[in-house]
Amino acid sequence: MSFDEIYNIALMQGFAGLSLFSVLLLMGLGLAIIFGQMGVINMAHGEFMTIGAYTIFLFSSLTETYAPGLMQAYFPVAIVFAFLIAFGFGWLTEWALIRHLYKRPLDTLLATWGLSLGMQQVFRSTFGPKEVSPTLPDWLMGSWAPSEGLDIPINGLFVLALTALVTGGVLLALYKSRWGLRVRATVANRPMANATGINTKRTDRLTFAIGCGIAGVAGAAFTTIGSTGPTSGSLYIVDAFLVVTFGGAASLLGTVASAFGIAQTQSISEFFLTGSMAKVLTLLLIVTILMIRPQGLFASKIRR
Amino acid sequence: MADKKDTIPATLTDEQRRKVLLGMAAAPALMVPGVSFGNAQFPTAKVNTTKLAVTDTEVIVGQLHSATGTMAISETGSIQAEQLAIDQINAMGGILGRKIKVIKEDGASDWPTFAEKSKKLLVNDRVACVFGCWTSASRKAVLPVFEKENGLLYYPTFYEGLEQSKNVIYTGQEATQQIIWGLDWAAKEKSAKTYFLVGSDYIWPRTSMKIARKHIETVGKLGKVVGEEYYPLGHTNFNSLINKIKVAKPDVIFVTVVGGSNVAFYKQLKAAGITGAKQFLLTLSVTEDEMLGVGGENFAGFYSSMKYFQTLDNPNNKAFVEAFKKAYGPKSVIGDVTQAGYLGPWLWKAAVEKAGSFDVDKVVAASPGIELKTAPEGYVKVHENHHLWSKARIAQGQPDGTFKVVAESADLIEPNPFPKGYQ
Numbered sequence: 001m002s003f004d005e006i007y008n009i010a011l012m013q014g015f016a017g018l019s020l021f022s023v024l025l026l027m028g029l030g031l032a033i034i035f036g037q038m039g040v041i042n043m044a045h046g047e048f049m050t051i052g053a054y055t056i057f058l059f060s061s062l063t064e065t066y067a068p069g070l071m072q073a074y075f076p077v078a079i080v081f082a083f084l085i086a087f088g089f090g091w092l093t094e095w096a097l098i099r100h101l102y103k104r105p106l107d108t109l110l111a112t113w114g115l116s117l118g119m120q121q122v123f124r125s126t127f128g129p130k131e132v133s134p135t136l137p138d139w140l141m142g143s144w145a146p147s148e149g150l151d152i153p154i155n156g157l158f159v160l161a162l163t164a165l166v167t168g169g170v171l172l173a174l175y176k177s178r179w180g181l182r183v184r185a186t187v188a189n190r191p192m193a194n195a196t197g198i199n200t201k202r203t204d205r206l207t208f209a210i211g212c213g214i215a216g217v218a219g220a221a222f223t224t225i226g227s228t229g230p231t232s233g234s235l236y237i238v239d240a241f242l243v244v245t246f247g248g249a250a251s252l253l254g255t256v257a258s259a260f261g262i263a264q265t266q267s268i269s270e271f272f273l274t275g276s277m278a279k280v281l282t283l284l285l286i287v288t289i290l291m292i293r294p295q296g297l298f299a300s301k302i303r304r
Numbered sequence: 305m306a307d308k309k310d311t312i313p314a315t316l317t318d319e320q321r322r323k324v325l326l327g328m329a330a331a332p333a334l335m336v337p338g339v340s341f342g343n344a345q346f347p348t349a350k351v352n353t354t355k356l357a358v359t360d361t362e363v364i365v366g367q368l369h370s371a372t373g374t375m376a377i378s379e380t381g382s383i384q385a386e387q388l389a390i391d392q393i394n395a396m397g398g399i400l401g402r403k404i405k406v407i408k409e410d411g412a413s414d415w416p417t418f419a420e421k422s423k424k425l426l427v428n429d430r431v432a433c434v435f436g437c438w439t440s441a442s443r444k445a446v447l448p449v450f451e452k453e454n455g456l457l458y459y460p461t462f463y464e465g466l467e468q469s470k471n472v473i474y475t476g477q478e479a480t481q482q483i484i485w486g487l488d489w490a491a492k493e494k495s496a497k498t499y500f501l502v503g504s505d506y507i508w509p510r511t512s513m514k515i516a517r518k519h520i521e522t523v524g525k526l527g528k529v530v531g532e533e534y535y536p537l538g539h540t541n542f543n544s545l546i547n548k549i550k551v552a553k554p555d556v557i558f559v560t561v562v563g564g565s566n567v568a569f570y571k572q573l574k575a576a577g578i579t580g581a582k583q584f585l586l587t588l589s590v591t592e593d594e595m596l597g598v599g600g601e602n603f604a605g606f607y608s609s610m611k612y613f614q615t616l617d618n619p620n621n622k623a624f625v626e627a628f629k630k631a632y633g634p635k636s637v638i639g640d641v642t643q644a645g646y647l648g649p650w651l652w653k654a655a656v657e658k659a660g661s662f663d664v665d666k667v668v669a670a671s672p673g674i675e676l677k678t679a680p681e682g683y684v685k686v687h688e689n690h691h692l693w694s695k696a697r698i699a700q701g702q703p704d705g706t707f708k709v710v711a712e713s714a715d716l717i718e719p720n721p722f723p724k725g726y727q
Contacts, residue, residue, distance in 0.1 A: 016543030
């Protein structure tokens with residue numbers, strides 16, 4: 001094997017790690033807001049991703065039937081709608097279910113798990129039990145090959161860019177906007193936030209809905225990588241919780257660092273070991289670190 | 305037959321005449337002269353000595369698949385095909401003059417539920433036979449029940465082999481029927497010397513790959529295995545694996561990845577620049593059903609080894625595809641297992657008519673040697689070991705999501721669930 005080839009493989013392997021990082025981060029981001037900031041264990045988070053994925057599928061089939069000329073352009077619009085629809089459902093869920101259970105975290109776990117089962121069955125009845133895949137625009141498929149033997153997946157680049165955009169947006173909103181200020185105030189000290197005139201109930205609802213909306217975007221992005229079925233959400237939920245818990249529940253920066261760490265460990269060990277062994281090694285590392293640092297990588301300073 | 309025809313009283317209606325003729329064709333030995341009404345020829349007391357749910361006009365069978373849960377994706381096709389075959393048999397007058405009635409049970413993708421429901425079907429409902437199961441895990445869960453209660457199961461999925469039961473007829477391929485011929489073909493057609501094996505991490509892929517490795521390295525002496533990898537079910541990130549494949553540069557990628565992982569695998573292969581035009585890939589786990597999710601554009605140019613493809617060009621298959629689409633919509637697709645599911649009721653009908661009885665022991669005894677000339681896949685025959693003689697075929701995925709059959713074994717391949725030298 002020549003030096004060129006080794007160089008190319010190393011580059012592609014590096015990108016594989018980056019691409020897994022962006023997937024994990026996108027998965028964890030919405031949850032970091034809901035679980036990290038609000039302390040709600042939302043077991044239905046995966047299903048909100050599935051809502052986003054099915055939105056893309058719906059848009060793809062509608063465009064294919066009614067406006068085949070727009071096939072190259074529907075995707076970005078569909079992502080916006082994926083956010084809006086998941087946001088709407090999140091709003092509704094908070095109003096109907098979550099707000100009654102804020103003081104009972106274990107009951108929230110059960111209630112949202114029930115919700116996730118219910119949503120899965122609704123998907124199954126609506127879209128059928130078979131896995132579906134939207135028809136992607138041509139510009140999202142194939143690889144970018146800057147030189148012979150070097151192929152960078154375009155869908156990977158796309159997810160990476162989208163993740164950067166969403167993460168940047170969330171960080172900006174959380175630290176520079178009025179909403180962000182209210183959220184941080186509520187997380188730090190709820191009674192005091194209430195006393196200063198912040199409508200914490202409204203803040204909660206908005207925060208939950210935004211978290212769900214981001215899950216919708218994540219689901220939409222994953223249609224470029226995998227397929228969508230009624231139970232796809234349950235595949236993501238474990239990884240999402242893993243990323244958020246490992247990063248330190250209340251810290252967004254922790255989520256980013258944790259996604260990066262897990263992704264690189266997994267992807268590098270996958271290259272040198274077998275797939276199953278790589279997973280074992282990654283989980284062992286996570287468990288060990290969590291034993292030493294139960295609060296996760298980055299613990300935020302809040303008054304308990 | 306000519307002289308027997310003369311014994312039919314001239315007063316018979318057309319309907320009665322047809323039934324008698326049907327009966328004669330099936331079981332001439334049981335001819336009783338002086339037929340005057342429907343089932344006198346096969347009185348219930350005679351065709352059912354084991355208290356099965358058989359009356360003068362009806363026979364009850366069970367159907368046990370997952371209509372809900374993760375496996376519903378795959379099992380829906382089998383449910384539909386079995387129902388179609390039963391409807392067609394009923395339209396022809398049923399079996400031994402009796403209409404088939406189906407009790408549908410949902411295994412819900414949960415193996416203990418399968419065992420429980422099979423017990424309900426056999427003990428409470430006393431069904432004459434059951435069409436059902438899809439995964440090996442569900443089959444292993446119901447097997448003890450079928451053996452204890454002496455039931456009869458028609459199992460449609462291609463599977464890993466290493467099993468044979470008096471109480472099960474396997475209408476799909478066991479591992480060697482799908483693997484060995486396909487690998488030989490790859491070695492001959494593509495002069496393949498190096499093989500990279502990729503599978504999901506559970507019993508079927510692991511057993512299949514064990515057979516494949518033995519065949520490649522020892523028995524068939526085709527070449528060398530340069531990599532063997534398994535990933536957990538539901539795994540969706542294959543970029544590292546794809547880089548490993550790029551390092552190994554195999555002549556053949558041999559794949560048994562299943563479920564949602566399948567879609568991720570092919571999408572990422574394409575995104576990494578590994579396409580059918582550059583790389584030879586042969587899989588045992590992509591049928592028309594999986595293709596819906598994978599998408600023709602991602603699988604185009606790769607090869608699949610099965611016994612049945614929807615595009616098979618023969619009159620049986622044309623009629624089958626037409627009937628299936630009429631029943632379940634023009635967009636429905638038919639995969640390998642769906643077709644194998646369709647064979648079940650027909651094979652059972654032939655065995656019951658040969659035995660002249662619904663009793664499980666007699667039907668089982670009559671089963672070996674049963675032929676089906678009307679099978680969509682062409683022609684099948686039941687082997688002594690309860691598996692089917694069938695042909696092996698290789699087809700290439702097309703961009704529109706269909707398969708183009710490119711090779712077919714000359715003869716029927718003998719089922720061999722316990723292959724010597726492959727253990």
